[in-house]
Amino acid sequence: MYLGYFILSALDLISAVDETISHEERQGFIQWIYHCQRPDGGFRMWPGTDFGDRANAENVKWDPANVPATYFALCSLLILGDELQRVHKVATLQWLRRMQREDGSFGETLVDGKIEGGVDPRFAYCATGIRHILRSRRCRSADHGDVPDIDIQALIEGIAKKQSYDGGFADEAFHESHAGYTFCSLGALKLSGDDSESETTNNNGCKWDKSATIRWLSQRQTDLVYPDGEEDTEFRSASFSVKRQKLSIEESTDGEPLHQDVSMTIPPTKSEYLRPKDMKLAAGMNGRMNKVADTCYAWWTAASFGILEQIDLVNRHALRRYLLQLTQHPYMGGFSKFPGDTYADIYHSFMGLAALSVVSTDEQREEAGIQKWNATLCINDSTARWLDSALS
Amino acid sequence: MDSDEEERIPYSQRKEWSDVIPLPQDDGPDPVVSIAYKDEFRETMDYFRAVYHSDERSARSLDLTSDAIGLNPGNYTVWHFRRLVLVAVGADLHDEMDFVEHVAENNSKNYQIWHHRRWLAEKLGAEAMRKELKFTQKILALDAKNYHAWSHRQWVLQVLGGWEDELDYCQQLLEDDVYNNSAWNQRYFVITRSPLLGGLQASRESEVRYAADAIIANPENESPWRYLRGLYKGDNNSIVSNPEVSTVCLDVLKKNPYCVFALSLLLDLLCYGFQPRDEFRRIVESSRNSDSGPLDHKLASTVCSILENVDPMRSNYWSWRKSNLPTLAC
Numbered sequence: 001m002y003l004g005y006f007i008l009s010a011l012d013l014i015s016a017v018d019e020t021i022s023h024e025e026r027q028g029f030i031q032w033i034y035h036c037q038r039p040d041g042g043f044r045m046w047p048g049t050d051f052g053d054r055a056n057a058e059n060v061k062w063d064p065a066n067v068p069a070t071y072f073a074l075c076s077l078l079i080l081g082d083e084l085q086r087v088h089k090v091a092t093l094q095w096l097r098r099m100q101r102e103d104g105s106f107g108e109t110l111v112d113g114k115i116e117g118g119v120d121p122r123f124a125y126c127a128t129g130i131r132h133i134l135r136s137r138r139c140r141s142a143d144h145g146d147v148p149d150i151d152i153q154a155l156i157e158g159i160a161k162k163q164s165y166d167g168g169f170a171d172e173a174f175h176e177s178h179a180g181y182t183f184c185s186l187g188a189l190k191l192s193g194d195d196s197e198s199e200t201t202n203n204n205g206c207k208w209d210k211s212a213t214i215r216w217l218s219q220r221q222t223d224l225v226y227p228d229g230e231e232d233t234e235f236r237s238a239s240f241s242v243k244r245q246k247l248s249i250e251e252s253t254d255g256e257p258l259h260q261d262v263s264m265t266i267p268p269t270k271s272e273y274l275r276p277k278d279m280k281l282a283a284g285m286n287g288r289m290n291k292v293a294d295t296c297y298a299w300w301t302a303a304s305f306g307i308l309e310q311i312d313l314v315n316r317h318a319l320r321r322y323l324l325q326l327t328q329h330p331y332m333g334g335f336s337k338f339p340g341d342t343y344a345d346i347y348h349s350f351m352g353l354a355a356l357s358v359v360s361t362d363e364q365r366e367e368a369g370i371q372k373w374n375a376t377l378c379i380n381d382s383t384a385r386w387l388d389s390a391l392s
Numbered sequence: 393m394d395s396d397e398e399e400r401i402p403y404s405q406r407k408e409w410s411d412v413i414p415l416p417q418d419d420g421p422d423p424v425v426s427i428a429y430k431d432e433f434r435e436t437m438d439y440f441r442a443v444y445h446s447d448e449r450s451a452r453s454l455d456l457t458s459d460a461i462g463l464n465p466g467n468y469t470v471w472h473f474r475r476l477v478l479v480a481v482g483a484d485l486h487d488e489m490d491f492v493e494h495v496a497e498n499n500s501k502n503y504q505i506w507h508h509r510r511w512l513a514e515k516l517g518a519e520a521m522r523k524e525l526k527f528t529q530k531i532l533a534l535d536a537k538n539y540h541a542w543s544h545r546q547w548v549l550q551v552l553g554g555w556e557d558e559l560d561y562c563q564q565l566l567e568d569d570v571y572n573n574s575a576w577n578q579r580y581f582v583i584t585r586s587p588l589l590g591g592l593q594a595s596r597e598s599e600v601r602y603a604a605d606a607i608i609a610n611p612e613n614e615s616p617w618r619y620l621r622g623l624y625k626g627d628n629n630s631i632v633s634n635p636e637v638s639t640v641c642l643d644v645l646k647k648n649p650y651c652v653f654a655l656s657l658l659l660d661l662l663c664y665g666f667q668p669r670d671e672f673r674r675i676v677e678s679s680r681n682s683d684s685g686p687l688d689h690k691l692a693s694t695v696c697s698i699l700e701n702v703d704p705m706r707s708n709y710w711s712w713r714k715s716n717l718p719t720l721a722c
Binding site for chain 1: 597619
């Protein structure tokens with residue numbers, strides 16, 4: 001289901017769904033996704049767990065509905081133009097309630113009555129996304145009102161506890177801030193209609209510090225890249241001093257230093273620091289402090305700014321240059337994880353395109369033929385608006 | 393798996409599996425992403441499906457899950473079923489630890505492996521503590537920022553204990569790489585949570601000094617700056633009133649008046665009501681770009697203007713800060 005969603009979304013981003021998928025294929029794909037729907041709510045990750053005729057009360061536990069798979073199935077159906085009429089909406093909303101733990105977190109699957117999977121905000125994000133879609137103006141029906149809602153208050157308090165001392169969010173309290181978990185946390189909070197953020201945190205656990213989050217997010221943009229495309233595990237920043245590769249991109253003709261060189265031992269002069277503002281800089285986003293930029297974090301970070309309605313705080317030009325000139329594959333198409341990687345891959349291509357969309361202006365999107373993307377729901381903005389539109 | 397080197401005998405030709413009818417995967421109609429499985433993968437999964445369909449919890453099922461995990465360690469159903477089998481056959485969980493260690497060598501970023509490891513450690517209880525700390529240490533020696541290894545380590549400390557050497561361990565990792573933010577984060581965790589220490593407030597003074605030393609040695613390292621700030625999470629009054637914090641800013645700015653992190657912390661302090669000494673004003677105002685117009689009334693505003701220039705990557709952010717200064721900022 002993940003792969004399907006990544007591919008369909010990427011096609012949607014570049015407005016290519018209609019030209020690449022025939023009418024018959026489209027019906028077939030829709031059928032395949034519905035084939036993954038469980039009669040008691042939610043979607044399975046793939047058809048491989050379905051026992052078909054041999055399914056019984058004993059083995060049903062091996063074929064559970066899966067929270068992220070359900071969110072991705074709903075999004076994929078919407079991309080294919082399906083209006084979700086065959087989705088078991090009430091059953092899915094009821095199942096969603098069973099996926100929430102007492103601490104407010106969500107799991108991935110329900111096996112033998114036990115909620116399996118981590119407690120991290122990936123599942124909370126997908127759960128609130130499912131809730132948003134199924135309770136939208138387009139999808140809700142008369143019997144929706146009978147289904148009690150998930151515990152929003154517990155969800156919000158649980159996420160607020162996972163804000164780290166530096167302002168970012170982690171998968172669990174006291175773990176390191178991470179841009180992916182920060183996106184999921186902010187998305188889940190937004191989709192829960194949370195307005196509990198506060199300028200100053202206090203100890204009641206319900207508040208989180210939004211200005212600290214923005215400060216942390218703004219520090220994620222970096223011109224730090226792998227010196228020679230080395231593996232993450234090989235990278236040692238300190239012992240050898242941080243090597244910041246100077247990005248010599250074609251546009252850069254002004255000869256200005258692109259960043260502060262940490263190995264500098266002589267204090268810089270005023271003129272060295274006070275540079276012209278409009279530099280031809282390429283800078284991606286890292287996911288954690290003192291790590292290098294990576295294409296997918298361009299999405300997780302830029303979209304976080306998007307959720308907070310602060311996209312202008314991103315250096316859009318530098319991020320666009322990073323994506324278009326450094327991680328876009330020069331002849332294969334798509335995007336790779338790091339500049340200079342041998343191959344582009346599906347995941348980074350989708351994330352790269354989505355990031356490009358949220359940091360581009362309407363004119364830039366039109367010029368490039370890419371769709372406006374909704375940062376909170378990670379779907380086409382027109383689809384997001386359609387969900388909230390009145391039934392005609 | 394080691395058996396890769398040997399000639400693989402298909403399950404269909406193995407005597408001990410002759411009673412099992414493999415259960416093929418139903419890809420559904422018109423698969424969106426049809427995966428071209430290798431024969432070996434397809435056959436193993438077909439037998440696995442047959443075994444867990446009949447809920448056969450046996451020694452051969454255990455071997456089959458080892459095979460399936462070797463082919464795809466990300467399949468959570470296989471791991472789940474394996475746990476049921478381990479319990480049913482009364483397997484030696486120490487052997488299982490070795491198995492996980494072997495799989496983890498090439499898949500240290502796989503969620504399922506760490507989940508399984510936690511389950512094992514939970515089963516074994518206190519006796520697993522040393523082994524788990526050593527295991528994570530081994531993984532962190534290969535990749536000092538492995539998120540799963542750090543998560544597992546925190547879980548071990550909180551549930552099984554072993555806090556005694558943890559601060560030394562953080563210290564050692566930070567000596568290896570003072571830019572390792574995962575190690576800074578772990579230090580914060582130990583200071584805050586270790587039952588052997590008196591909590592954040594009790595350690596604050598010495599930790600401020602620790603962070604200050606790291607900052608003076610490497611003022612461009614974001615981690616100790618955030619750590620220093622984090623020691624006062626939710627307590628802005630104390631950070632403003634501790635002269636040691638503002639002194640760190642001043643010391644760094646004296647050497648390099650354009651240090652982004654020093655200016656950034658100074659800005660935060662000013663926003664919380666810090667009353668700057670004249671020395672601060674002199675340093676900041678002498679760093680102003682003479683082209684940037686008349687002197688700002690507020691020092692915080694001047695700091696933002698300088699940051700816009702010296703940190704052009706974030707000039708929008710600094711300009712936004714400038715336009716959102718709280719009224720109490722000096």
